Amino acid sequence: MQVVGVTTQQEVHIVSRERKFRINEILVIEDPSLNDPKGEVVETMAYNRLIPMGYDKSLVDHQILETLRNIGYDIESDEINLAKLRLFEEAPYPVRTGCSVRLPQFAEVRNLLVKTTPQDGMVLGEIRGTESMVESMSEDLQDQVMMLEQEELRSQCGVPFIFDIKTMQQYPHVGVFGGSGSGKSFGLRVMLEELMKLRIPTIVFDPHFEMDFRDQVPQLKDKCTRLHDRSIIVQIGQNVGISFSELSTRDVEQLLGAAGGHLTESMVNVVQSLHKRRDSYTSFSDRLNNLVQAQDEGSNQLKRKLNDSELTPLEAERIKDLLSLLQEYGTLPSASVRGIHWRLNRLEKAGLFQHDICAIEQGLEQGKLVVVQGSAWVLQVFATYVIGALYRKRREYKDRKMNGEEGHFFPPFVIVTDEAHNFAPKGVDSPAKHILKEIAQEGRKYGVFLFLATQRPTLLDETITAQLNSKFVFRTVRGTDIQTLKEETDLTPEEAKRLPYLRSGDTFVSSAAFGRTIFIRIRAAYTRSPHISNPFDELKQIAEERDEKVIQVIRKHLPLFDTDLLQIVGVVRRECGLDWDVARFKQELDRLAEEGRITKHETPFTTRYDQA
Template identity: 70%
Template sequence: MQVVGVTTQQEIYVASKDRKFRINEILVIEDAELGHPKGEVVETLSYNRLIPMGLDKSIVDSEVIRSLEQIGYDIGSDEVNLAKLRLFSEAPHPVRTGCGVRAPRFEEVRRLLVKTGPDEGLVLGEIRGTESLADTLDEDLRDRVHLLEDGEILPQRGVPFLFDIQSMQQYPHIGIFGGSGSGKSFGLRVILEEIMKLSIPTLVFDPHFEMQFGRRTSETGEEVPSFEGRWLSVQVGKEVGIRFSDLSTRDVVSLIGAAGGSLSESMVNVVQTLHRRRDSLHSFSDRLGNVAQAIEEGAQGLKRRLREEDLTPTDVQRVKDLLDLHQQYGSLPLASVKGVQWRLNRLEKAGLFQQDIRPIEEGLERGRLVVVQGASWILQVFSTYVIGALYRKRRDYKDARMNGEEGTFFPPFITVTDEAHHFAPKGVDSPPKMILKEIAQEGRKYGAFLILATQRPTLLDETITAQLNTKFVFRTVRGTDIATLREETDLTAEEGKRLPYLRSGDTFVSSAIFGRTVFVRIRASHTDSPHVANPFDELKAVRAERDERVLHVIRDHLPLFDTDLLDAVGHVNRECGLDWDVERLKRELDDWSAEGKIIRKESPFVTRYDVK
């Protein structure tokens, strides 16, 4: 392998007659004056006389061809392998043309590829293009991962990708981007598995009900770790909720706003005017309802009711109370009061105020991964409160320590959410976005970190996106999303062109920790998602199971005439829990006869179904 063509301080071209270059592999340039610099293959091709060279847009230009001919290549007949190499560090002067190039030994490039030990960092996958380093790999880095490719489990062939989670103190927050089917959720699962191994307190918002870790996979052929006791799953409205009496007026404004879009100024004023410190849900809801009734009936209407003769003393007191409320709050717009009342009722019906967040706090204090599940809209409401409450507890503890006070310890924690663009949308105010933006900008000082995953990085708030110091970029097809990712990372033009064609599970990791983009294959997960089954296989299995149950009941009544179907369908419905009518049973019998499961015989008078 030799350097050919015109060189610069940043890029060179390398040629070889008999060795094909791997994309993203690392090579050493034997230029002693520059201290044997190292570079990464960012573009490669092979050609011979039977293939047009495409001199206009290829990496092959006239200078490269002239150089190849001068060092003995037969351009007309030899297969020539070429690679564009980008140096890791800019050289003080261009690389010497014609100098040799070789594959490195692992110890020469370890500091470029490995930033931590496998027991201290997250073992997430394998760095692509490092297969040539396998023979010189350190023992502690061998056999660390298995890879799933084309449905087959393969052993580790290169250098494992270790993410130094300790460095998040300096380079906080992680973004995970990729379209549907790109491996984004799979990559997030692997990250969470590694976090659980290190017992780092983590709060996960799961709108898809897929972050379950109880089902271990058996595909890798190895003994996979069990995560029992390292995680717990809670559902909003069942195991967790919000204690209304703990809410401040500001919290109530945020929750009411999250329940149905941003609040108008008059609706905010309604909450601020009517909410009292330590209000229970019942007291605040009653006050809202009474004020709405007082405004709706008006002072004149209430006074007319007082003049009615058939009022009981209780009714009289009720009307007087409403008159007092009208005198105090009659200036509030009725529509705004009813709007707040409707949103509060919606949250109450969702069960948001039936529990508290104590299970989450206890889980984090014990170093667990806590998965919070629920509908997307209720998670947005709940996350507004719970993230803010936990972040305040952590911040209060750190501030107390800074002031020389003892404080109540609350652990550092990571907040994780999928569909992050719903929680922190670009250009639109949302209650969760306020607290997420605060953590993105200031959370590092207090030990609060974010892992945000989304299919649409363009729709995620720009301030938050800019604070994500590590970005996992999976297959992305939309041009606007690719442009956003190019702006927010150090992805090159060549890597940007590769994004729409990445295989599921392949990702570019752009990280300030590495100082460059690393191409990684995510390892096989230790656990399976509950949604791993193919829905069409599920459809086939459910239909087959149902048919078998019905046929088992029907066979006891065969032979069966179409005049007997009314009795038969009643028996089938009782035994199998179905709701078929006679026509449905007849259609199913005809289908089973066509499939050869039973025999159908026609006569001038009746149709007969019998055992085959």
Template identity: 75%
Template sequence: MQVVGVTTQQEVYVVSRERKFRINEILVIEDPALNHPRGEVVETLSYNRLIPMGLDRSLVDTQVIRSLEQIGYDIGSDELNLAKLRLFSEAPHPVRTGCPVREPRFDEVRGLLVKTTPAEGMVLGEIRGTEALADTLDEDLRDQVHIVEDGAMRPQSGVPFLFDIRAMQQYPHIGIFGGSGSGKSFGLRVMLEELMKLGIPTVVFDPHFEMDFSETVPELEAYAPDFTNRWVAVQIGQHVGIDFSSLSTRDLQGLLGAAGGSVTESMVNVVQMLHRKKDSFRTFSDRLNNVAQALEEGKQGLERRLHGGDIDPVEAEKLKDLLTLYQQYNSLPLSSLKGVQWRLNRLEKAGLFQQDIRPIERALEQGRLVVVQGSAWLLQVFATYVIGALYRKRREYKDARMNGEDGRFFPPFLIVTDEAHNFAPKGVDSPAKAILKEIAQEGRKYGVFLVFATQRPTLLDETITAQLNTKFVFRTVRGTDIATLREETDLTPEEGKRLPYLRSGDTFVSSAVFGRTVFMRVRAAYTRSPHVTNPFEELQSIRQEQDENVLNVLLARLPLFDTDLLDAVTHVNRECGLRWDVPRLKQELDRLAAEGRIAKKESPLATRYDAVR
């Protein structure tokens, strides 16, 4: 291998007759004047005499071809392997043409590829193009990952990709981007497994109910850590909720806005006038309902009822209280009161005020991962409150320490969410957006970090996107999303062209920690998603199971005539838990007969179904 053609301080061309170049592999240029610079293959191709050169559109220009001919390469008959090599560090002057090029030893490039140790970092996958370094790899980096490729699992064959979680103090926040089927959710699962291994407190908002870590992949049982006591799943309304008495007036306004769109100024005025510190849900709800009733009946209606005849003392006292409320709050619009009532009732019916967030706080203090599950809109409402509450606890502790006071310790933690563009959309207000933007800009000082995954980076708030110092970019097809990622990362034009064609699980990692883009493949996850079953296989399995159950019930009653189907369908429904009618049973019997699983004999008087003999 040697350098050919015109060179610059950033890029050179390398040629070889015997060796084919691998994309993203690292090579060393033996130029003593530049202290043997290292570079990465960013583009490669092969020429041979059976393929027209097409010099005007090829990887190299006519000057490179001319230099190849001058140093002895026969363009017409030799197979030539060419590569564009991009230097990791800009050289003070161009590389000398003709310099030999060789594969490096691992110790020569460890600083470029590995920033931490497997014990202290997140072992996320294998760096592509590093297979040639396997023989010289340090012992502590061997056998760290397993890779799923072409439907089969293989052992590690290159350098493992280790992400230094401690570097987030300087380069905070992570973005995970990729289209449907790109491996984005799989990569997020692997990242959460590594956070559990390291015992880092994490809150995950899971709108798809897929972040379950209880089932281990059978092939990896010998290698998988025991995650049993490292994570907990909680459902909003069942295990966790909001302690209404702890809400400030501002918190309540945010929740009502999340429950049903934007809150008008008059609704804000209603909440500010009626909400009291330490109100329970019942006291605030009763006050709201009483004021609404007083405004509906009006002063004349209440006085008419009060003086209109015999009423018991309890009823009279209630009417007097309503008159007092009317005189105090008659300036409030009834429509705004009704709007607040509707939003409050919607949150209460969802079970939001039946629990508190202490299970989440307790799990974070134990260094566990908490998966918060619920419907999409309920997650957004709950996230508005819980993120702010947890962030305040951490901030109050750090501020107290800065002032020399003894605050109650609350650990640093990560906030992780899939479908992040729903929580912090660009150009549109959302319940959790304000607190997430604050954390994106200031959370690093307090040890609170974001991990955002989304299929549509273009729809994510630009302020937050700009603060994501590490971005995992999986296969992306949409031109607008690719353009956004090109603007927000250091992806080269060549890498941008590759984005629509990446295999599922392959990803570019653009990270300030590495100072460059690294191409890697995500390792095999230790655990399995509950949604991993192919839906078409599921359909076939359910059908087969249903057929077997129905056949087992019918076999005891065969032979069966079509005049007996009413009694038979009642028996089948009872035994198999079905809701068939007679026409449906006849259709199923005809299908089973067509498949040869039962026998069907027709006569002028009746149709007979019998067992196959």
């Protein structure tokens, strides 16, 4: 392997007769005057005499052709393997043309590839293009991951990619980007497994109900032992909720705004007028309900009712309370009061005020991964409250410690969410956006970090995107998203062109901690998503199970005649749990007969169904 053509301080071209170059592999240029610089293959090409060559649109230019001829290549007959090599560090002057190029020993490039040990970092996958270094790799890095290729597990055959979580103190926050089917959610699952392995307190907002870590991959059960009991799943309205009495008036405004869109000024005035410090949900709701009723009936009608001679003392007291409420708050616009009333009822029906967040706080204090599940809009509303509450606890502890005061310890933690553009959309206000922006900009000082995943980086708030110092870029097809990623990362034009064609699970890692982009493949996950089954296999399986149940029931009553169907369909409904009428039952019998599972005999008088 040799350097050919015109060289620069950043890039050179190399050529070989015998060896084909791997994309992203690392090579050493033997130029002693530059201390043998190292570089990464960013583009490759192979020629032979049987294939026409478009010299004007490739790596090959006139200077490279001349160099090849001068060093003895037969352009018309030899197979020529060419590669463009980008140096890791800019050289003070161009590399000498004609230098030999060789594969490195692992020790020569360890500092470029590995920043921490597997025990202290997140072992996320395998660095592509490092297969040639396996034999010289140190023992502590061998057999760290299992890879999934073509649905088959294989052993590690490259250098493991280990993300040093401690560098987030200096380079905070992680973004995970990729289109549907790119492996983004799979990669996020692997990251969460590693956070569990390291016992880092983590809260995950799961809008798709897929971050369940109880279903282990049988072949990797020995790896899963480290994750046993390190995660808990809570559902909004069933296990966790919002303690209304702990909410400030500002918190109530944010929650009600999240329940149905931006609050108008008059709605904000209603909340500020009606909400009292330490209000419970019942006291605030009753006050609001009573005001709605009082405004509906009006002062005059209430006074007429009060003069009714048949009124009981309890009813009279009730009307006096309504009149008093109307006198105090009657100037508030009725439409705004009703708007707040509707929003509050919507939150209550979602179960938001039936529990508190003690289960989440306890899970984080135990170093566990807490998965919060709920419908999309409820999750956004709840995230606004819980992120703010947890962040304040951590911030208050750190501020007290800085001032030399003692406070209750609350651990640093990581916030993870999929579909992050729904929580912090660009150009649109949303419930959780304000607190996420604050953490993106200041969370590093308090030990609170973000892992945000989205299919549409273009739709994510730009302030937050700019603060994501490490970005995992999976397959991306949309031109606007690719352009956004080029602006927000150090992806080269060659790497950006590859984005639409990446295999599921392959990703570029653009990290300030490494100072360059690394191409990796995510390792096999130790656990499986509950949504892993193919929906078409599921459809077939359910249909077969249903048919088997029906056949077992009707087999006891064969032969069946048309006159029996009304009686038998009742038995089928009861024993199989199917809501079929006679017409549907007859259609299913005819289908089973066509498939040969029962027989059908037509006579001039009736139809008979019998054993196959």
